[in-house]
Amino acid sequence: MSAGSIRLEALEGKLAADGSSSDGPRNHPLHECLVVPQGRLNVEVAGDVTTLPKDDTCAADSGLPRRSLNYGDELARFMVAVTPPRLRDGPHPCGHHPDV
Numbered sequence: 001m002s003a004g005s006i007r008l009e010a011l012e013g014k015l016a017a018d019g020s021s022s023d024g025p026r027n028h029p030l031h032e033c034l035v036v037p038q039g040r041l042n043v044e045v046a047g048d049v050t051t052l053p054k055d056d057t058c059a060a061d062s063g064l065p066r067r068s069l070n071y072g073d074e075l076a077r078f079m080v081a082v083t084p085p086r087l088r089d090g091p092h093p094c095g096h097h098p099d100v
Contacts, residue, residue, distance in 0.1 A: 009085035013078050015041065015070035025065035030082045032066075033059040039076030042069040 015021065025044055034043075035057045043050050043058055045066040052058055060066050070076040 006085055008081055008083045010079060010081050013068070013080060015068060015076045015078075017070055017073045017075070019070045019076075021068040025067045027063065027065050029062050030084065031060070031062050032080055032082050033057065034068075034078050034080040036076065036078045039070070039074050040072045041076045041078050042071050043067075044069060 013021070025047070034041075034052075036052045036054055038054060040054065041052045043052060043060070043066065045058075045060050046064045049069070050058065051071075068078065
């Protein structure tokens, strides 16, 4: 596979107890699909919050404001696939960082 053909990026994220991926929901030009292999993750999309238990998944459209939250008392770990992939080094525009 050549670098020019890649249209998807996979990231791992971690949220500590009471953590958040951002101060408030944000729009960004990415479609996301995530899975929660550890803990529970609360996903806020367009004002609605859904709790994802371990091994659950969700997808979000790029036009909707969203963020990830951890209302629990233990670490939440998640894997997120985004498209299009980032085009440069630095923080990913979706707000997910490896150790948030």
